[in-house]
Amino acid sequence: xxxxxxxxxxxxxxxxxxxxxxxxxxxxxxxxxxxxxxxxxxxxxxxxxxxxxxxxxxxxxxxxxxxxxxxxxxxxxxxxxxxxxxxxxxxxxx
Numbered sequence: 627x628x629x630x631x632x633x634x635x636x637x638x639x640x641x642x643x644x645x646x647x648x649x650x651x652x653x654x655x656x657x658x659x660x661x662x663x664x665x666x667x668x669x670x671x672x673x674x675x676x677x678x679x680x681x682x683x684x685x686x687x688x689x690x691x692x693x694x695x696x697x698x699x700x701x702x703x704x705x706x707x708x709x710x711x712x713x714x715x716x717x718x719x720x
Contacts (some may be wrong), residue, residue, distance in 0.1 A: 643709075644673035652684065660685035676709070677702040 651657050651667070660682040661667045670678025678703025684695030691699060 635680060643679060643706075647671055647675050647679055650679065656686055657682045674703070674706045676705040 647657070647667075647670070657667055657678075667678060670681075677699065680699045681691070684691060684698045688695035688698065
């Protein structure tokens with residue numbers, strides 16, 4: 627039972643950034659102002675959703691990938707790595 631709960635937590639953690647990114651795209655122009663075109667946001671949605679959200683925040687609030695914007699994007703990358711590495715670790719233990 628414990629293993630199943632761990633998988634549930636990992637699944638919610640992996641899905642939440644995508645839901646936030648989808649809501650950002652659906653209800654605001656936040657992602658549209660940060661990216662030119664649709665390719666990079668789409669790839670970010672598939673592979674690095676937290677990094678994509680962090681870049682949208684950096685571009686809209688901090689003027690892009692400089693200063694605090696770079697720190698925000700780095701935190702997004704770290705969160706994506708933790709989410710993916712946690713999912714891989716739980717699959718190996720099963």
